[in-house]
Amino acid sequence: MTNVDNDFSKSHLPFYSLYSGTGQEVTSDLYQFTNQIVNLFFYGDPYSTDWVLIDAGMPHGKEKIMAEAASRMGHQKEPKAIILTHGHFDHVGALEPLLEVWEVPVYAHALEIPYLTGKENYPKGDSTVHGGLVSALSPLFPNHGIDISSSIQPLSETGVIPYMPGWQWIHTPGHTPGHISLYREQDGTLIAGDAFVTVKQESLYKVVTQKKEISGPPKYFTQDWHAARLSVEKLAKLQPNIAVTGHGLPMEGTELHSSLKHLVDNFDEIALPGTKRNH
DSSP states (O other), X not given: OOOOOOHXXXXXXXXXXXXXXXXXXXXXXXXXXXXXXXXXXEESXXXXXXXXXXXXXXXXXXXXXXXXXXXXXXXXXXXXXXXXXXXXXXHHTTHXXXXXXXXXXXXEOGGGGGGTBTSOOOOOOOGGGOSSHHHHHGGGSXXXXXXXXXXXXXXXXXXXXXXXXXXXXXXXXXXXXXXXXXXXXXXXXXXXXXXXXXXXXXXXXXXXXXXOOOBOXXXXXXXXXXXXXXXXXXXXXXOOSEEEOSSBOOEEHHHHHHHHHHHHHTHHHHTSOXXXXXX
């Protein structure tokens, strides 16, 4: 079912935030790198060869990702594995080119694997959610699955994440059926993926400026709003100390706690498209 006829899938998408190409240390062993408008993460202590890539950025991002990984880790050795929060184009855009260089396993939730083996395509972006130019253009974004059948493996149902001791994956569906978030209870670090984000992703102006504000999953690609609400509630109950998301800047401490509570308490107004709200 793979469809590669979309012009956006063949060229660079012309969207960049002010933070594109920059990285920041979140904890001593977790580093966030912004590839155009999406965040990906390197897990592992600098100079360690036991590191993991979490998500794989935008199409045509391979060289930038590899260069930033080498700079952060202090070497050019491949990761032990790649973990995917989900399979949307902006989270797997560079994955196939990376796997031509790195012969490593890729792990995702079992429900996400049909989109990673060429069997299913995601729904097209929904321009009716409104909110800005990104939403308006979203039907043109790549929605096709990719085929990495030789590399993909389902995550263990135990919640254990390969090569990430002390972390667990949490099923947070809604944005996609097999979306996951990653959590380390020891220090309360949360990698939320797109279960919620810290920028209004539908607005090109806010994507560019990275104005920090709590938001639900990107509206134009979210498939199940009931599940999305439950996923946000699940993550809020963890009371994380710091959260990084697929889009936007890290949040921590009081700002994070109050923002998550605000999102849970006002989910309809903040997260739901107008067409989905109860009137």
